[in-house]
Structure formats: structure tokens, C-alpha cells
Amino acid sequence: MNCFAKALLTPLEMKAADTAALKSGIGGATLMEAAGRAVADAVSARWPMQPVVVLCGLGNNGGGGFVAARHLAQMGWPVRLGLLGARERLTGDAAQCAALWPAAIEPLSLDLLNGASLVIDALFGSGLSRPIEGQARMMIEALVTRQLTVCAVDVPSGLDGESGEVRGVAAPASVTVTFFRKKPGHLLMPGKQLCGELVVADIGIPAAVLPKIAAQAYENGPEIWFDHYPWPQMDSFKYQRGHAVVVGGAEMAGASRLSAVAAARAGAGLVTVAVPDPAWTIYAAALTSVMVHSLKEPDSLAKMLADTRKNAILIGPGAGVCGQTRQNVLEILATQRGVVLDADALTS
Numbered sequence: 001m002n003c004f005a006k007a008l009l010t011p012l013e014m015k016a017a018d019t020a021a022l023k024s025g026i027g028g029a030t031l032m033e034a035a036g037r038a039v040a041d042a043v044s045a046r047w048p049m050q051p052v053v054v055l056c057g058l059g060n061n062g063g064g065g066f067v068a069a070r071h072l073a074q075m076g077w078p079v080r081l082g083l084l085g086a087r088e089r090l091t092g093d094a095a096q097c098a099a100l101w102p103a104a105i106e107p108l109s110l111d112l113l114n115g116a117s118l119v120i121d122a123l124f125g126s127g128l129s130r131p132i133e134g135q136a137r138m139m140i141e142a143l144v145t146r147q148l149t150v151c152a153v154d155v156p157s158g159l160d161g162e163s164g165e166v167r168g169v170a171a172p173a174s175v176t177v178t179f180f181r182k183k184p185g186h187l188l189m190p191g192k193q194l195c196g197e198l199v200v201a202d203i204g205i206p207a208a209v210l211p212k213i214a215a216q217a218y219e220n221g222p223e224i225w226f227d228h229y230p231w232p233q234m235d236s237f238k239y240q241r242g243h244a245v246v247v248g249g250a251e252m253a254g255a256s257r258l259s260a261v262a263a264a265r266a267g268a269g270l271v272t273v274a275v276p277d278p279a280w281t282i283y284a285a286a287l288t289s290v291m292v293h294s295l296k297e298p299d300s301l302a303k304m305l306a307d308t309r310k311n312a313i314l315i316g317p318g319a320g321v322c323g324q325t326r327q328n329v330l331e332i333l334a335t336q337r338g339v340v341l342d343a344d345a346l347t348s
Contacts, residue, residue, distance in 0.1 A: 003224040011127035020209035036067020038201030063094030065122025126161020131168030143171035164188030238269030247315040255317030316342030
């Protein structure tokens with residue numbers, strides 16, 4: 001499977017994708033037209049025809065807003081368009097797309113929102129790196145206080161596309177239409193909650209640009225790891241599927257027991273829970289398909305891990321925040337096996 005389908009692009013990586021598309025011969029105005037059309041299609045597919053207000057910024061996000069407004073108007077929607085700043089400040093592709101808008105361009109004001117039940121937020125995109133202030137902040141705060149339905153272009157204005165943090169203020173969207181690939185901020189809180197339904201639109205950027213970008217983050221899912229877990233063959237045996245070890249604690253046994261069961265269900269050939277001796281009976285009584293190993297002596301864990309067939313180790317869930325957990329972590333890391341550190345293993 002192609003893991004690039006799950007790539008998450010930071011604003012800088014998305015800019016690199018745009019640049020690569022332009023170098024391949026795709027025009028910037030063509031990309032903007034496709035983006036705006038995708039927004040209009042998302043709106044018309046989800047809401048009945050009604051008065052809609054499009055709030056546009058002076059950058060590429062605003063240019064997409066002009067395109068969305070034009071397509072909705074051509075479909076018969078009553079559209080009003082407000083611009084943050086003077087039209088003369090529009091440049092490049094945004095100016096070109098704005099020139100195709102046949103109706104009035106109004107200055108941003110609260111009056112724009114009177115009578116509107118649906119708003120397209122095309123003020124700022126995912127690359128915003130400063131707090132929103134002034135007229136733009138006033139408009140976004142009005143979207144919140146009036147509880148208007150919002151369709152956001154790329155991200156809700158004010159949302160940092162890389163971190164998911166809010167730059168001053170952001171209005172929650174019912175739908176967010178982004179382009180080519182998701183951004184980390186779409187999935188990180190509070191961004192995930194603010195975006196509502198997330199639509200990823202294909203605007204013509206070829207997927208071939210992704211290997212050159214070398215994205216650093218991916219959305220977890222079977223697409224990116226399934227091929228690493230081949231289906232067992234008829235002649236395979238348990239040690240070919242690995243031996244997982246879960247190092248548990250004495251007092252909070254539930255988390256490590258659940259982790260052991262999860263390892264078995266995920267396909268590990270064998271699973272062993274290693275626990276302090278006083279807790280052995282607790283684990284043994286609850287786990288039927290998992291072996292339970294008692295750590296009776298200070299060197300019990302090291303002796304156990306001397307068996308190199310135990311090739312994956314988890315420590316943390318229910319381990320307890322203490323010096324013993326820290327010592328166990330250091331011993332485990334020294335084995336250079338596959339290791340997952342979680343919860344108490346990170347804190348200790």
C-alpha cells in the first residue's frame with residue numbers, strides 16, 4: 001500500500017507541493033480554480049440553497065474564496081462577498097480569480113453577516129503564524145457569538161495548520177475543505193474539534209511530488225503498516241511471529257493486562273507479562289493465553305531478556321512511577337530490541 005496517501009503536510013511542506021506542481025506546468029490559477037470549485041461543491045452537496053456570505057482574505061485562501069463565490073452564484077445561490085482590505089492589494093493568482101467575480105466586493109463589516117445563515121471562511125489559510133487582530137478578529141468573533149454555520153477553506157481562520165493551536169481566535173466550522181493532503185493541525189487538538197467534517201479535495205497536484213517533499217508526519221492507519229504484517233503461511237510457527245514482553249507493575253494491573261491481550265490479538269506469536277512476584281497470582285488468574293513471568297530477583301528481568309527470541313518489549317502501562325521502573329527501562333533499552341515506552345516508563 002502507498003503510505004504517501006496518509007502523509008500530513010505542514011504549511012511549508014504544502015508550499016513545496018504547490019511549487020513542485022507549478023514547476024510541472026500546472027498554473028497557479030488552475031490550482032486556485034480547482035480549490036474554489038471544490039469548496040463550492042462541498043457547500044452545495046451539504047446545504048440547501050440559501051443566502052451565503054464569503055469572507056475573503058488577501059492571499060491565496062481569499063483567492064479560493066472568490067472562486068467558490070463565483071461558482072455558487074452560477075448555481076443560483078444568493079452570494080455576498082466581503083474582502084479584508086482593498087481590492088488593489090490583491091496580487092498574482094488571487095487578483096486574477098477576483099477579476100472574474102462579477103458582483104460587488106464589500107468591505108468586511110458586521111453588517112455582512114445580517115441575514116446570513118451560512119458563511120464561507122476564506123480569510124486565512126493553514127500557514128498563519130501570528131495572532132488574528134483587528135477587523136478580521138471582530139468578524140471571526142461574530143461568527144462564534146452568532147453561532148453561524150461555517151464552511152472553512154483549508155482551515156478555520158486562526159488555526160495553525162502545523163500545531164493545531166489557535167492564533168488568537170478561530171470559529172468552529174461544520175465542514176473544512178482542505179487540499180491535496182491533510183495538515184497536522186487538522187488532527188491535533190483543538191484543531192480537530194474546530195474543523196468539523198474534513199474534506200480533502202484533489203485539486204490536480206500530482207502525488208508524484210510527495211517523495212521529494214519527504215513529509216515527516218503521517219496519519220496512522222492500516223495503509224501505512226499493513227504490509228509489514230504479512231499473513232502467516234501454513235507452515236509458519238509462533239516464533240516467526242515474534243515474542244512480545246509486557247513489563248507490568250504490582251498495583252495497577254489492568255493496563256498491562258490489556259496491553260498483553262492487545263499484543264496477542266495483533267498477531268504476536270507469544271506474549272509474556274513480566275511482573276513483580278507479589279502480583280503473579282493476579283495476572284495468572286486473569287490471563288489465559290498469555291504467559292506470566294515472576295520477577296523474583298533484582299536480575300530476573302535481565303535473565304529473562306537474555307532469550308533473544310523475545311524481540312519486542314513494552315513497559316509503562318501500570319508499571320508505577322518509581323526507581324524500579326526507571327531501572328527496568330534502562331535494562332530494556334540496553335537490549336536494543338524493539339521497545340515501546342509509554343505512561344509510567346516516560347515519567348520515571
